[in-house]
Amino acid sequence: MKTLEAKVAMVSGGADGIGRAVVERYIREGAKVAVLDINESKLESLKAAYPEELITVHGDVTCYEDNAxxxxxxxxxFGKLDIFVGNAALFDYFVPLRKLAPEQLEQSFDKLFHVNVLGYMNGVRAAMAELKRNQGAVVLTVSNSGFYPGGGGILYVTAKHAVVGLIKQLAYEMAPDVRVNGVSPGATDTEMKSVDGISDRAQPLNHINGFRDNAANAVPLKRIASPEDHAAFYVVLASNEQSPMTTGCVIHSDGGWVAR
Known part of the structure; x- marks a missing residue:
């Protein structure tokens, strides 16, 4: 029997990158999946690839009504909801606090934190009753920036640290009915975009010159991750059979960053 046979999951930010890898892995493991994303063209591509196994919802994770x-x-x-995966995120192009103009700081903070933190809260709040009814699970995407400096700028690193706290608090609040955990990917070959206007040099993450080599050389395993490299952990943490006593935890999938 497949690990997630007869389960139903909702993945925010699931149309591309790590989110799409999770969606595709969940489908292979027997789940039905709903994907909430702001990118219509990528949602259409995903739906075309899996017309029977998923539904797509065009919406903004910062809007509670879209999550609901x-x-x-x-x-x-699909008749129910067993698993919520929060994955949508924005980057900050490594911008330090000293390079954020004072008049720009509040706007940039609001935009990034609304996506990276409030977006997760909105998703969990909207799914909470269904997850409790079905003894479900929450899995949130963190980052090695949730534990260490240097993997982003002041906004991204601070927001990802906040996600670690969110996981712990939700695990406490939602027990014993719902388990809440996270996956912490290291540098991954994705096109994660930065907050609009944060830097005139900003570009998608994996378009940065030297990004792949620098990321590989920074970790003991000496390679950059693909989105698919992380997906199995989202399966394990979503399964009440495979991780029945695990809540409030974060699994690191970062090439050995902690061992440096």
């Missing part, structure tokens, strides 16, 4: 609509659509399509 995604949950309602999921239950309408």
């Amino acid at each position: 609509r995604a949950v309602a659509d999921t239950v309408a399509a």
